[in-house]
Amino acid sequence: MKFQGLLKPACNSLEDESEKNLDVRVCSRCGSSVLKSDLRANLYICPECNAHLMMRARRRIEILCDKSSFVEIDKGMESENLLGFPGYEDKIRAAKEKSRENEAVVCGKARIGGNPLYIFVMEPSFMMGSMGSIVGEKITRCFEKAIEEKLPVLGITVSGGARMQEGIFSLMQMTKVSAAVKRHDDAGLLYMALLTNPTTGGVDASFAMQADIILAEPGARVGFAGPRVIEQTYRKKLPDGFQKAEAVMECGFIDMILSRFDQKRVIASLLDMHKEEIDGGI
Amino acid sequence: MEAYDIVKNSRNADRWCASDYIKLLITDFLELHGDRKYGDDKAVIAGIGKLLDRPITVIGIEKGNDIVSRLEHNFGSAHPEGYRKAMRLMKEAEKFGRPVLCLIDTAGAYAGVDAEERGQGQAIAESLMLMSSLRTPVISIIIGEGGSGGALALAVSDRLYMLDDAYFSVVSPENCATILWKNNKYADKAADALKLTAVDLKEREIIDDVFKTASSAWDEKTINIYKEKLLTKLDKEYESLAKMPALDLVDMRYKKYRRIGRV
Numbered sequence A: 001m002k003f004q005g006l007l008k009p010a011c012n013s014l015e016d017e018s019e020k021n022l023d024v025r026v027c028s029r030c031g032s033s034v035l036k037s038d039l040r041a042n043l044y045i046c047p048e049c050n051a052h053l054m055m056r057a058r059r060r061i062e063i064l065c066d067k068s069s070f071v072e073i074d075k076g077m078e079s080e081n082l083l084g085f086p087g088y089e090d091k092i093r094a095a096k097e098k099s100r101e102n103e104a105v106v107c108g109k110a111r112i113g114g115n116p117l118y119i120f121v122m123e124p125s126f127m128m129g130s131m132g133s134i135v136g137e138k139i140t141r142c143f144e145k146a147i148e149e150k151l152p153v154l155g156i157t158v159s160g161g162a163r164m165q166e167g168i169f170s171l172m173q174m175t176k177v178s179a180a181v182k183r184h185d186d187a188g189l190l191y192m193a194l195l196t197n198p199t200t201g202g203v204d205a206s207f208a209m210q211a212d213i214i215l216a217e218p219g220a221r222v223g224f225a226g227p228r229v230i231e232q233t234y235r236k237k238l239p240d241g242f243q244k245a246e247a248v249m250e251c252g253f254i255d256m257i258l259s260r261f262d263q264k265r266v267i268a269s270l271l272d273m274h275k276e277e278i279d280g281g282i
Numbered sequence B: 001m002e003a004y005d006i007v008k009n010s011r012n013a014d015r016w017c018a019s020d021y022i023k024l025l026i027t028d029f030l031e032l033h034g035d036r037k038y039g040d041d042k043a044v045i046a047g048i049g050k051l052l053d054r055p056i057t058v059i060g061i062e063k064g065n066d067i068v069s070r071l072e073h074n075f076g077s078a079h080p081e082g083y084r085k086a087m088r089l090m091k092e093a094e095k096f097g098r099p100v101l102c103l104i105d106t107a108g109a110y111a112g113v114d115a116e117e118r119g120q121g122q123a124i125a126e127s128l129m130l131m132s133s134l135r136t137p138v139i140s141i142i143i144g145e146g147g148s149g150g151a152l153a154l155a156v157s158d159r160l161y162m163l164d165d166a167y168f169s170v171v172s173p174e175n176c177a178t179i180l181w182k183n184n185k186y187a188d189k190a191a192d193a194l195k196l197t198a199v200d201l202k203e204r205e206i207i208d209d210v211f212k213t214a215s216s217a218w219d220e221k222t223i224n225i226y227k228e229k230l231l232t233k234l235d236k237e238y239e240s241l242a243k244m245p246a247l248d249l250v251d252m253r254y255k256k257y258r259r260i261g262r263v
């Protein structure tokens, strides 16, 4: 076990404090009760059924990035109620309290296996990683900074899709981010995406599917349309494993499925192999 | 009209659809078929023709206007191969320096098992990337329904226009009401809140201009006046876009989308 260091419980994480009083979590897939401390040590993978359970953005950064290498950018950016949508301010307030984040994505510069890169990690506990203007803006800035500094980008996605309360502004973020991804691509720089459960709707139909290399966690739901809508057109039970990462890989849209225990090693190795020759090559 | 009435009206089968506008505006239209990968999606009609004297590539999401043609065109809900056909022909247009016109009328990209298995999300994602940097002028017009990602996939353009009774939205008002308020009877409230009408979107600088919609009830003279007006406007816009060096054009398009929702 090469990466045992990863299993050490990390300190100072917000979620430990917020969840202290309830020390058992029930696996959403198999229903087993698992001690939170065990679950955390096991990178939120259910020891009974191997389900990769929901994991906070900052915990992901902790296990993926080299120690103390992560420097956050645009942390303070907060959403406004651009359309004056009824109830949106309350939703944002509740999401901030629940997630202790200002928005549904955390961005920054870091190193993985010694390789510098920009990284954005979506936060599931902030309105299910829905795509608002600030999410689009922060991810776009991440790509723009990476272009300036000629660095790769790693994006970790989790999203239920659009943020309806921002209406058309939510939709247009798909275009804004896509245009930045294209510029990064044209600059000859590497973009890798790691899709986690769930990566759907507008995020699937934009930056999740635009990476040079698309990785996914076991069992992650990856797809454009929601299962209930598809059932209406299909008129029978959806095939087993439909829209699960394993099936989506069989269809040709995912490069590799990676357990949380392998992510750092494989991502570091991919970064290594995409390094530009310092001498300029031939 | 109230926002929700606009949405309901945009779904009427007696409206003009993409093929009607192509017949009106484009001469010598030659339809081209297939994505060269899987098949030919009839929800997307595409080809080359002339707008006045200008050769142009036209891509339209076609609903059809009776039950037979609606079934044939899958009610204007494209599969991934529809977007891939569009991309293939956009690249062909770019290669020969020909401008592109997209006519958008869809409730959304098709939500089905086969569409998912052939990469509906990937096809839309690729189209967004391609259009954001296509080195030829692109004008898109939402002529009826502008439903979410399936409409957006053809809306990345130098000029985005809407007809005055079209809508453009991230979600249908019915789904929005069901998800947020657990009841689709609040669809009218959702339609208002989403700010999805042409007037709302012009005000928020999401679209560049609003055109009148055509009506089947018009006499020939009215239709001709309408046609001349629309052709003159489009020709003028293509003329000014064609004067720009391709890189400036792409840069302008980047900035156009870059500023949306910026704080």
Ligand SMILES: [Zn+2]
Pocket (backbone or CB within 6 Å): A027, A028, A029, A030, A031, A032, A046, A047, A048, A049, A050, A051
């Ligand atoms: Zn389990």
